[in-house]
Amino acid sequence: MKKEKFSEKNLKISAALPPQARKSLFWKRVLELLSTPARARPGVNLGRIAKHAKQGATIVVPDKVLGSGALSGKLTIAAVSFSESARKMVEAAGGRAISLPDAAASNPTGKGALIIK
Numbered sequence: 748m749k750k751e752k753f754s755e756k757n758l759k760i761s762a763a764l765p766p767q768a769r770k771s772l773f774w775k776r777v778l779e780l781l782s783t784p785a786r787a788r789p790g791v792n793l794g795r796i797a798k799h800a801k802q803g804a805t806i807v808v809p810d811k812v813l814g815s816g817a818l819s820g821k822l823t824i825a826a827v828s829f830s831e832s833a834r835k836m837v838e839a840a841g842g843r844a845i846s847l848p849d850a851a852a853s854n855p856t857g858k859g860a861l862i863i864k
Contacts, residue, residue: 760781768857771832771857773857775863777857777862786810790812791812792816793818793837794816802821803820804860805859805860807825807863808827808828808863811828811830812829812833813830814835822843823843823850824845825845825849826846
């Protein structure tokens with residue numbers, strides 16, 4: 748039996764992306780990363796995001812964001828899901844924790860966004 752390429756959760760994310768975003772190379776890459784096996788994409792800690800992101804940046808994580816580490820500035824982080832501690836830490840730092848479809852709707856080209864996996 749052949750395994751499905753997308754999980755049900757990832758299919759919902761893909762279907763929720765606006766048509767304009769689906770044409771963008773940035774969002775095509777995000778969908779490609781979502782199609783990789785779950786074992787190949789472990790969660791991303793806030794410490795890793797803080798190390799690579801600049802103040803006010805938009806970060807896209809094609810997996811779950813975990814609460815290990817600290818954020819020092821305002822970031823907009825879009826991810827498949829967030830742990831409860833990660834969401835609280837992002838909001839305490841003055842940032843926003845949003846879903847991937849919301850990020851695609853606000854930035855359909857992906858310009859200025861950074862993928863951290």
